[in-house]
Amino acid sequence: MPTLYLRSRPSPRLRSHLGRNSRSMDARTPEHRNYWDSFYAGKRSGAVPAEPSAFARWTQRRLSPSQPIVEFGFGNGRDSLWFAREGHPVTGYDFASSAVSQGQDRAVREGLPARFFELDLYDSAATAMVAERTAGLGSPALFGRFLIHSLEEAGRQNLFDIAATALGASGGDLYLEFRTGKDQGRKHLFGDDHFRVYLDPTIVENELVDRGAHILHTEAGHGLSVYKTEDPHVARIVAAWTT
């Protein structure tokens, strides 16, 4: 799938290209979506903590009050709902419809300023529209925890295109946390029955810089995302497109 660098509103020609591109999306997309949809619809997701991740708490200390948050791949909503409780207007996107309906129900029940939508990051036409919508938010923080190691390359490139378009237009930062190559082959408490890619942080940084990003923060190591007996080797990257 070609990489598309979207910096402004797509032209009609580009829109038609995006349409063709999305129709020829990776054949494994339904397999990935089915896995995550069943995971959040079933009992296994009950093991995911409801409290915010250490990465969300770390990110919160860097945000301005009321800064809009856009979370991609929010899962059980632990971080999105917490950001909303902390007073941030939140928009969440995930391709698992079970995650979207549960997140939306919780936000309504608690009266939180959070809205959740279905988005498949492999769908280039849909991601181009979300990029335009996100550009209108005014300096949001885009947040993805344990997302990019769950994506095949095409999804990661579409996510980075959203960030370049939206944050290039209006400012704001991109916050990512993901498993690195040093986590490969280690014991994973949520199993190894689903897709993961163990990413080299330097490659991720280069992909962002190639789209015009400045890297504001990068670190990698253990102790950043401990879950019970699992202490994975993860990276955190913060990037921005405006100074």
Ligand SMILES: C[S@@+](CC[C@H](N)C(=O)[O-])C[C@H]1O[C@@H](n2cnc3c(N)ncnc32)[C@H](O)[C@@H]1O
């Ligand atoms: C490992 S879980 C992380 C969930 C949550 N961020 C957390 O830290 O608990 C990965 C999430 O990414 C979502 N995801 C994976 N591929 C996606 C895609 N192509 N488009 C949108 N969401 C996707 C999954 O549905 C799942 O919610």
